[in-house]
Amino acid sequence: MNKRNYIKVSKGHIEAMLDVFIYENDGFKIAYAPALDLMGYGKTVDDAKSSFEVVAEDFFDTAIQHNTLKTYLESRGWIKEARKVEFLSPLAWGIEDNQQLQDIFSSDFEKRTVPVNYAIA
Numbered sequence: 001m002n003k004r005n006y007i008k009v010s011k012g013h014i015e016a017m018l019d020v021f022i023y024e025n026d027g028f029k030i031a032y033a034p035a036l037d038l039m040g041y042g043k044t045v046d047d048a049k050s051s052f053e054v055v056a057e058d059f060f061d062t063a064i065q066h067n068t069l070k071t072y073l074e075s076r077g078w079i080k081e082a083r084k085v086e087f088l089s090p091l092a093w094g095i096e097d098n099q100q101l102q103d104i105f106s107s108d109f110e111k112r113t114v115p116v117n118y119a120i121a
Contacts (some may be wrong), residue, residue: 005035005089007078009069014060016116021101022048023109033114034101035089037076052114060118 007016018033022045031040031052038059040052063069070080070087077090 005033007069007073007087009087012120014064014116014118014120016056016118018056018114018116020049020052020112020114021104021109022112023104023107025103025107032100032104035076035078037100039100049114053116056116057118060116060120064120 005016005018007014018035020031020033022029022031024030028041028043029045029048031045031048032038033052033056036056036059038052038055040048040050040055042048042051060069063072073087074080078087079090080087
């Protein structure tokens with residue numbers, strides 16, 4: 001199994017595996033994926049996960065429609081595997097430059113690896 005976050009783009013489909021940190025902030029549960037800088041939230045963990053899924057789907061949909069996925073991923077340090085349709089995330093997310101991660105790591109949090117499967121319209 002791949003230990004890094006990854007995104008595979010193939011004809012009509014995106015498959016991804018993302019680390020998502022779940023924590024509480026101001027009474028809300030937050031689901032945050034630092035590798036893409038995407039966040040969902042809700043009153044419960046399930047609400048936050050559902051919100052995150054909607055945000056991730058919107059992100060991929062917009063990135064595919066505007067042909068910006070590769071540019072965005074590379075700007076965040078993702079590496080495209082040679083001759084493959086797979087991107088690998090950076091090993092580190094730059095905690096020193098990311099206030100969101102600093103807040104997460106200084107609180108109680110839960111880390112989950114979340115699969116994302118999205119059919120490209």
